[in-house]
Amino acid sequence: MIEIKSLTKHFGKKPVVEDVTVTIQPKAITSFIGPNGAGKSTLLSMVSRLLDSDTGEVLLDKSNVKKMKSDEFAKRVAILKQSNHLNVRLTVRELVSFGRYPYSKGRLNSDDEKIIDQAIEYMNLTNIQHKYLDELSGGQKQRAFISMVIAQDTEYILLDEPLNNLDMKHSVQIMKILRKLVDELGKTVVIVLHDINFASVYSDRIVALKNGRVVKDGPTNEIINSAALREVYDMDIPVQEQDGCRICVYFNSHA
Amino acid sequence: MRLWMLIIAAIVLSLISLFVGAIDIKPSDLLDWDSDKTQIFLISRVPRLMAIILAGAGMSIAGLIMQSLSRNKFVSPTTAGTLDAAKLGIIISMLFFTNVTYFQKIIFSFVFALVGTLIFMQLLERIKFKDVIFVPLIGIMYGNILSSVSTFLGYESDILQNVQAFFMGSFTLIVSGRYELLYVAIPAIILAYIYANKFTVAGMGEDFAKNLGLSYKLVLNLGLVLVAIISTTVVLTVGVIPFLGLIVPNIVSIYMGDNLRKTIPHTIVLGMVFLLACDILSRLVVYPYEIPVNLTVAVFGSAIFLVMLFRGKAYAKK
Numbered sequence: 001m002i003e004i005k006s007l008t009k010h011f012g013k014k015p016v017v018e019d020v021t022v023t024i025q026p027k028a029i030t031s032f033i034g035p036n037g038a039g040k041s042t043l044l045s046m047v048s049r050l051l052d053s054d055t056g057e058v059l060l061d062k063s064n065v066k067k068m069k070s071d072e073f074a075k076r077v078a079i080l081k082q083s084n085h086l087n088v089r090l091t092v093r094e095l096v097s098f099g100r101y102p103y104s105k106g107r108l109n110s111d112d113e114k115i116i117d118q119a120i121e122y123m124n125l126t127n128i129q130h131k132y133l134d135e136l137s138g139g140q141k142q143r144a145f146i147s148m149v150i151a152q153d154t155e156y157i158l159l160d161e162p163l164n165n166l167d168m169k170h171s172v173q174i175m176k177i178l179r180k181l182v183d184e185l186g187k188t189v190v191i192v193l194h195d196i197n198f199a200s201v202y203s204d205r206i207v208a209l210k211n212g213r214v215v216k217d218g219p220t221n222e223i224i225n226s227a228a229l230r231e232v233y234d235m236d237i238p239v240q241e242q243d244g245c246r247i248c249v250y251f252n253s254h255a
Numbered sequence: 256m257r258l259w260m261l262i263i264a265a266i267v268l269s270l271i272s273l274f275v276g277a278i279d280i281k282p283s284d285l286l287d288w289d290s291d292k293t294q295i296f297l298i299s300r301v302p303r304l305m306a307i308i309l310a311g312a313g314m315s316i317a318g319l320i321m322q323s324l325s326r327n328k329f330v331s332p333t334t335a336g337t338l339d340a341a342k343l344g345i346i347i348s349m350l351f352f353t354n355v356t357y358f359q360k361i362i363f364s365f366v367f368a369l370v371g372t373l374i375f376m377q378l379l380e381r382i383k384f385k386d387v388i389f390v391p392l393i394g395i396m397y398g399n400i401l402s403s404v405s406t407f408l409g410y411e412s413d414i415l416q417n418v419q420a421f422f423m424g425s426f427t428l429i430v431s432g433r434y435e436l437l438y439v440a441i442p443a444i445i446l447a448y449i450y451a452n453k454f455t456v457a458g459m460g461e462d463f464a465k466n467l468g469l470s471y472k473l474v475l476n477l478g479l480v481l482v483a484i485i486s487t488t489v490v491l492t493v494g495v496i497p498f499l500g501l502i503v504p505n506i507v508s509i510y511m512g513d514n515l516r517k518t519i520p521h522t523i524v525l526g527m528v529f530l531l532a533c534d535i536l537s538r539l540v541v542y543p544y545e546i547p548v549n550l551t552v553a554v555f556g557s558a559i560f561l562v563m564l565f566r567g568k569a570y571a572k573k
Contacts, residue, residue: 050462074468081462087326088459089512098456101467106452106516131510152467 002047002188003154004071007056009042016042018212020056026155028204029182029189031220033196035233038209040192041081041160047190048079048158054149060156074102080145082164092144093129096120119151123177139170145177146177157181158190163198171195173222175202196237200224201245208232224248261524265308268531272307272435273300274278275535278542298431305536306426306434307548308527309495313440313485315526316447316519318500319507320478321372323458323515328508329391331500332372332486339401342422342488344406348350350412364491369483370472371401376479388564400529413431417566424549426534433567434492440462444523446477451515453479458513496530496549498556504530505563 002024010135017039024030033039045051047058047249067075077100090098092242096119100112108116119128133141142162147158149157159178163171175198179203181187182204195197199220206228208216208231215225215232215247223229224246229237237250262355274280280300318331323488325335330426332338344367348355355363374393379385382393409418457464457474464471489496501524502535507518533551 045462048466069469070465071468074466079462079466086330086459087464088455089508090455090514091512094512094514098452098459098467100457101469103454221542 001063002190003059003090004043004047005057005059007043007046007053007058009039009046009051009054009205012100017046017053020209020212020214022214022217024188024190026188027182027231029178029191029202030205030207031199031203032190032192032207032209033194033199034209034215037211039212040209043209044079044160044190044192045081047211048077049073049080050081060078071102074152074154074155078152078155078157078221079158079161080162081124089131089132090135091132092136092147093120095133095144096125096148096151098152099148102152105197115153116151122150123147129200138165139167139173142170142174143177146174148157149217150181154187156188156190161192161194162200163193163195171198178202186232196224196229196248196250200248221246246253256521258520258524261521261528264304265524265527265531268535269304269308272304275538276300276545296491302431302434303426303429303534305382306429306437306493307530309340309437310496311499311526311528311530312444312523313437313489313523313526314496314499315503315529316444317482317485318506319515319519319522320447320454321500322504322508323454323537324475324478325390325514326380326458326460327385327387328505329387329501329534330394331391331498331504332393332482333495333497334391334398334501335375336373336401337368337375337439337482337486338373338490339398340407341365341368341487342418342495343371343401343405344416345421345491346408346418349414350408352474361487361491365483365487367485368490369479372479372482376475380460387528393540395412397510422490422494423547424496424552425547426493427545427547436488437492439488440485448516448519450477451519454515455515458515491499494549496551498560499526499530499552502556502559502563506559529557529572 006019006024007020013186020043027220032043042051046053050092093116096116097108099119100108100116104112120126123146124141125147128136128140133144136144162174166174178189178191179202180251182189203220205218206216206220207214208223210232216228218222225239229248237251240247240249276293278292280292280296280342284290285296287293314332321330321335322328341364344364345360348360348363352359372500374464375397378393378397405418406415408416453474456467457471461471504522507521507525511518511521527532533555534548537548537551538545
C-alpha cells in the first residue's frame with residue numbers, strides 16, 4: 001500500500017502540489033485526473049522519488065520511500081514518464097532487458113532471460129523484438145516500454161500519460177493491457193490520464209486534482225457524475241451510461 | 256560489420272605502420288638485435304604504433320561516453336570544450352608555476368579538462384532548446400572561448416609558437432620515453448567497459464536511470480572523470496586530434512545501436528583502424544617527410560561528419 005501524507009511541492013514560490021493526502025489501494029488501477037497544471041505529474045514524480053517533496057512523506061508499506069535503498073525501491077516501484085523523445089538506439093529486447101537492471105546490474109542469468117521472454121510475449125512483441133526502437137510506431141514503442149516495466153517486475157507501476165500521442169486503437173490496447181496486469185498479475189497501477197473516459201471505463205479508483213489539491217478521491221462510480229466533474233473541470237459534463245460504462249460527453253457542454 | 260574484420264584490419268594496418276618510414280626497415284632486419292634498425296624500430300616505430308592505438312581507442316571511447324551521457328550524438332571532447340580546457344590547464348601551469356614538474360602539468364590539465372567539461376554539462380542542463388546541431392555549436396563556441404584565453408596567455412608571454420606546435424596532433428615526435436603517459440588510458444577504457452551498462456542506462460535520461468535504481472549523478476561524474484583522464488593523456492602526448500571522438504562512435508552507433516556493452520569493443524577497434532589509416536597516409540603523402548596526423552584526420556573526419564550531418568540528421572534526432 002502506498003500512503004501519500006500531506007505532500008507539498010513549490011516550484012519557486014508557486015505551489016504545485018499542496019497538502020495532498022491519498023492512499024493508493026493495492027491491486028487496482030487508480031487514475032489521476034484533473035485540468036492542466038493540477039499537479040498530477042508532479043505528484044506522481046514525488047511518489048516515485050524522481051522529485052523531492054518540500055514537506056510531507058510517501059509511505060510504501062509503512063516505510064518512508066526516501067529512506068529506501070534505490071535498487072530495493074526499483075524492485076518494488078516502476079515509473080514510466082513520457083518517453084517519446086528517447087533518442088537511444090536499442091532493440092526492443094535490449095530495452096526490456098534493462099528492466100532487469102535492478103536485479104542483475106546488467107549480468108543477466110537464465111532466470112532473467114526467462115522473465116524477459118515472458119514480458120516480451122505478454123506485450124506481443126516477440127516478432128519485433130530485434131527491431132530498433134526508432135523503427136517502431138508510437139504504439140509499438142509504448143508497448144516496448146511497458147514490457148520493460150513488466151520485466152522490472154514491481155508491485156507498483158506508475159505511468160505518466162501513457163496514452164499521449166497514441167491513436168484510439170492503441171490507447172484502448174494499452175488500457176486493456178493495464179487492466180490485465182491488475183486482474184491477472186495482481187499489480188497496482190497508478191496512471192495520469194487526460195481523457196476522463198479512459199479513466200471512467202478502465203480504472204477502479206479516481207483521484208481528481210485541481211490547483212495542486214485533491215478535490216475528489218474515491219471509487220470510479222462516485223467521481224464520474226456531472227456534479228463531481230463540475231467541481232473538477234468547471235464544466236457541465238453530461239454522463240451517459242452505455243453497456244455498463246459511464247461515458248462523459250463533454251464535447252458540446254456549455255460551461 | 257563484424258568485430259573480427261575490424262581486428263584483422265587493425266593488425267594489418269599495425270604491421271604496415273611498423274614498417275613505413277623514412278628509414279627502410281624490413282622484418283628480416285629485426286633478427287639482428289643490436290643493429291641500428293632494430294634500435295629505431297624499438298625506440299620510434301613501436302612507441303608510435305602504441306601511441307596511435309591508444310589515442311585512437313581512447314578518443315573514440317571518450318566521445319562515446321560523452322555522447323551517451325549528454326544524450327547528443329554530436330557531443331565529443333572536441334565539441335564540448337574538454338580538449339581546450341585541458342590545453343588551457345597546461346598553459347596556465349607552464350606560465351604561473353615556473354618549476355612545474357611533468358606530473359603537476361598532468362594534474363593541472365586533468366583538473367581543467369574535468370571542470371571544463373562539467374561546466375559544459377551544466378550549460379547543457381540549462382539550455383531549453385536542445386537541437387542536435389545547436390548543442391555542439393554551443394560546445395564549439397565555448398571551446399573557442401577557452402582556446403582564445405590560451406592564445407592570449409601564450410601571446411602575452413611569447414610562447415605562442417611553442418603552444419601551437421605543442422598541441423598540434425602529431426605522432427612525429429613520439430619516441431620511447433615521451434608517450435608512456437598514454438598507458439593511463441588503458442585502465443580508463445577498461446573501466447568504461449565495466450561500467451558500460453550503467454552508461455547506457457544513464458544515457459536514457461535521469462528519470463529513466465532513477466527508475467532502474469541507478470545513482471545517476473555518480474555515473475555521470477564517473478563518466479566525466481574517465482573522459483577527462485583520456486583527453487588529458489592524449490592532449491599531453493599527441494596533441495589535439497579533432498573529429499575522432501565524434502565520428503567513430505557515430506559510425507558504430509549506426510550499424511550496432513547504442514548498447515555500450517556491445518558497441519565499446521567495436522568503437523575501440525574502429526578508432527584504432529581509423530587513426531592508423533590516417534597516420535599511414537600522413538606518412539606517405541610527402542614521403543619521406545610527413546604531414547601532421549591531425550590534418551589528415553580533419554580532412555577525412557570533416558568529410559564524414561558532413562555526410563553524417565546531411566544524411567544523418569534524422570538518425571541523430573531519433
